[in-house]
Amino acid sequence: MNSSFRGNHHAVDSNRSFRWSWRYWVNKLRSARYVENVSIRNLIIRQDGEADWLAAVLVIDDSPADESSPEYLDLNQLRISLHSAGRFFPWTCSCGVPGCAGMFLGVYVSHHSNKTTWLDLDLNRKLVFSTTMLRSAFNDAIIEGAEILALDSQLEITPDQNSSEYKINSVETISKI
Structure with a gap:
């Protein structure tokens, strides 16, 4: 027997998994941050003074990416979310597992006109x-990646699933995105 949603509260079904109400999260995250400027920064992460990894991080309103504790991007999840609505996990750990970085609920993405809205349930924004x-x-x-x-073939891509995104090798393919 499943319990149903009432008001702005979430319910737990019979097998104890959480089901989240869209209205609950919209109300919880009422104050939207309208992003004026967004970019994706490709970080070269160094260990022992040498370049070891290439990672992508999101820069919002020119706030510098925190290289000591970045929110790594899963470029595959981001690419799919650019055209589709639903639940995605654009934030991830360097190992590629969102849960390892504490990201368990994900980001609900919706598109209206030329606006893309992210309800980030893990970071409450x-x-x-x-x-x-x-x-x-x-x-x-x-x-850029x-x-x-091309300049440094020794760099490892982190997380691994971003490798396929950087291998898009023609402007024609990129323009379809």
Whole structure:
């Protein structure tokens, strides 16, 4: 027997898994942050003074990425969320597992006109982006990342699932994104 949603509260079904009400989270995250500027920064992470890894992080309103504790991006999840609504896990650990970074609930993405809204349930924030700006940031990051990798083939890509995104090798393919 499943319990149903009432008001703005979440319910637990018979097998004890949580089911989240969209209204609950919308009310919880009422104050939206309208993002004026977004970019994706490709970080070269160094260990022992040498470049070891290439990682992508989101930069919002020119706030610098925190290199000591970055919110790594899963570029595959981000690319899919640029055109689809639903629940995604764009934040991840360097190992590629969102839960390892404490990301268990994900980001609910919706699209309206030229606005993309993220209800980030793990970080308790609501972000509203220009869809065009977010797509452009993604394209620019892929091109820049591919250029960085061409200059230093010894860099490892972190998380691993970003490797396929950087291997997009034609502007034609990128323009379809």
